[in-house]
Amino acid sequence: MAQDGTRPGPGSTGGNDDAGPASGTVLPGPAHAGADDLVQLIDHHGVRHPHGHYDALVADVDGAALQRLYEDMVVVRRIDAEATALQRQGELALWPPLLGQEAAQIGSGRALRSDDFVFSSYRENAVAYCRGVDLADILRVWRGNASSGWDPYTINMATPQVIIGAQTLHATGYAMGIVNDGADSVAVAYFGDGATSQGDVNEAMVFAASYQAPVIFFCQNNHWAISEPVGLQAHVPIARRAPGFGIPSVRVDGNDVLACLAVTREALARARSGGGPTFIEAVTYRMGPHTTADDPTRYRDANELEDWAARDPLARLATLLDSLGLLDAGYTDSVKARADAVAAELREGCLSMPEPAPSDVFKHVYSTPNSWLDRQQDHYERYLASFAQAPQEGPR
Numbered sequence: 001m002a003q004d005g006t007r008p009g010p011g012s013t014g015g016n017d018d019a020g021p022a023s024g025t026v027l028p029g030p031a032h033a034g035a036d037d038l039v040q041l042i043d044h045h046g047v048r049h050p051h052g053h054y055d056a057l058v059a060d061v062d063g064a065a066l067q068r069l070y071e072d073m074v075v076v077r078r079i080d081a082e083a084t085a086l087q088r089q090g091e092l093a094l095w096p097p098l099l100g101q102e103a104a105q106i107g108s109g110r111a112l113r114s115d116d117f118v119f120s121s122y123r124e125n126a127v128a129y130c131r132g133v134d135l136a137d138i139l140r141v142w143r144g145n146a147s148s149g150w151d152p153y154t155i156n157m158a159t160p161q162v163i164i165g166a167q168t169l170h171a172t173g174y175a176m177g178i179v180n181d182g183a184d185s186v187a188v189a190y191f192g193d194g195a196t197s198q199g200d201v202n203e204a205m206v207f208a209a210s211y212q213a214p215v216i217f218f219c220q221n222n223h224w225a226i227s228e229p230v231g232l233q234a235h236v237p238i239a240r241r242a243p244g245f246g247i248p249s250v251r252v253d254g255n256d257v258l259a260c261l262a263v264t265r266e267a268l269a270r271a272r273s274g275g276g277p278t279f280i281e282a283v284t285y286r287m288g289p290h291t292t293a294d295d296p297t298r299y300r301d302a303n304e305l306e307d308w309a310a311r312d313p314l315a316r317l318a319t320l321l322d323s324l325g326l327l328d329a330g331y332t333d334s335v336k337a338r339a340d341a342v343a344a345e346l347r348e349g350c351l352s353m354p355e356p357a358p359s360d361v362f363k364h365v366y367s368t369p370n371s372w373l374d375r376q377q378d379h380y381e382r383y384l385a386s387f388a389q390a391p392q393e394g395p396r
């Protein structure tokens, strides 16, 4: 919160810069957790703390399951690093890194069923990984090869939304459709802290509450909306907003994969059983730039990054696994080998992607023939052909 009670200045993260329990009023929500309480099962020292309510939701997560969550996080961090390298090498036009947000995305993503449907922003590449996306498909748009990366129905995940917050409306509408179908799947909208200031997100919450739609609003509060710190637009924890719409909310340590799994499972169970929407605020941190076109050193204090590096989601799980005797060389070697193989597959998929034909830009604009577009395509193709036919001018 701003020192003087006014707008926090640049670099401040206002009322949301802690990852520890905040004090204050406990607002309506799940009976066991107010919107201000931070759910945490594994602290940043890698210590597992018992929890009166959420332990039951992850009772099945044994050592082997924890190892799988760790492997997932290592692999998606590697995907992210490889894609960043591909951008630096000129193979991608742009890349939005997720470094630091692995636990929020893997914990929630691994809670979902295959018939649930995800509506994400551009940064949820770890969620796409959980959905089983073809690795090259993650890169297609960023390489400029396609207008969208995959067929949403193959993995039940819409292609990433760049219009901030719009996917919350899509998710809510989809969830209303689930009710009409009499199904028990759930729609999950992923968005950032900045997105919560968008009208779309607020409208989506009104509709979701009105229709008790089976939708989860999964907000990754990574503390920044490009160069704008979260405290500028949220003077109280973001999770507190949802109860005002009649939506129960929970604030979770977004760098704790087990806690993220637990709260998402609870929200899914509520939605499947007719209990309507839930808002989850996963308190995490974007350790990299907004995108590879951004330079966060221009607006962010290096100390802040250092603070959050000490709460790294992978490091704490590694420490816990080690304390359980589950981080031996055989295991870490196999995780590394898997990450190397995935990175190699990603790179190969990127470099071997066929170049689209210029006229492919007209594909998928409409699902049915359109004479106006056909005419444009015809003109464009004749224009391109004119270069091939132009007489070559010889040297004078």
Ligand SMILES: Cc1ncc(C[n+]2csc(CCOP(=O)(O)OP(=O)(O)O)c2C)c(N)n1
Pocket (backbone or CB within 6 Å): 121, 123, 162, 163, 164, 191, 192, 193, 194, 195, 196, 222, 224, 225, 226, 286, 290
């Ligand atoms: C409607 C709209 N307004 C503005 C932008 C430009 N823009 C792109 S990313 C971004 C910040 C989003 O921040 P946040 O929601 O916190 O997500 P994060 O990037 O941190 O994951 C903005 C303002 C946009 N893409 N769409």
Ligand SMILES: [Mg+2]
Pocket (backbone or CB within 6 Å): 192, 193, 194, 220, 221, 222, 223, 224, 225, 226
């Ligand atoms: Mg953000």
